[in-house]
Amino acid sequence: MESGYDNFAKMTINLKDLSIKLGKSSKTPRNDCAPAPEKGRRDVDFPLDDYFMSLAVLAKCRSVISERVGACLVYQEPRRAISVGYSGYIDGLSDGKKTEYVCCAEFNAIVSAYRYHADLTSATLYTTGVPCSRCATKIIQSGIKTVVHGGEEKSMEQEAREVFLLGKGCHTQVRMPNQETNH
Numbered sequence: 001m002e003s004g005y006d007n008f009a010k011m012t013i014n015l016k017d018l019s020i021k022l023g024k025s026s027k028t029p030r031n032d033c034a035p036a037p038e039k040g041r042r043d044v045d046f047p048l049d050d051y052f053m054s055l056a057v058l059a060k061c062r063s064v065i066s067e068r069v070g071a072c073l074v075y076q077e078p079r080r081a082i083s084v085g086y087s088g089y090i091d092g093l094s095d096g097k098k099t100e101y102v103c104c105a106e107f108n109a110i111v112s113a114y115r116y117h118a119d120l121t122s123a124t125l126y127t128t129g130v131p132c133s134r135c136a137t138k139i140i141q142s143g144i145k146t147v148v149h150g151g152e153e154k155s156m157e158q159e160a161r162e163v164f165l166l167g168k169g170c171h172t173q174v175r176m177p178n179q180e181t182n183h
């Protein structure tokens, strides 16, 4: 039987395909989602975790800076996507070159959620990257309880790990986005 990861891989390849189609000629997104395995039933091998990480991967495709990262914030119950964000320059500085003017995907997702007055208590943050220490402080202070990140656990930034350990209330998990989408 296929694992959730196999389905996730297929899903992200489809997303890549979709972004290529959009980038070339068609202005209308192609509906290339496979039919439900049984009418009215969801594919049980495509877990919600993969769905939310796929939204983060899709957001990442919008990033124009060298360190491309996407993030997606999800309510605890019911599990619904609240906001997405991607790494980029501050608004209005699309041709900026100074790294101090870069906003992380995680930060952008948090700011976007607050713009719409979302309560992030116990929310989950999916990120295709690894949170930096500055974002780790914001993650703790906003009440986010879980971070699912796409980097290797061992490569998680030391300072970010320390912030999470200090905050204690937030735990982290690794879930790798498909490498095919790292374009």
Ligand SMILES: Nc1ccn([C@H]2C[C@H](O)[C@@H](COP(=O)(O)O)O2)c(=O)n1
Residues within 6 Å of the ligand: 062, 084, 085, 086, 087, 088, 089, 090, 091, 092, 094, 103, 105, 108, 109
């Ligand atoms: N849906 C969006 C729109 C924008 N952002 C962030 C990413 C950049 O830091 C900044 C400007 O982006 P641009 O309009 O130049 O692509 O806003 C985001 O995170 N999510």
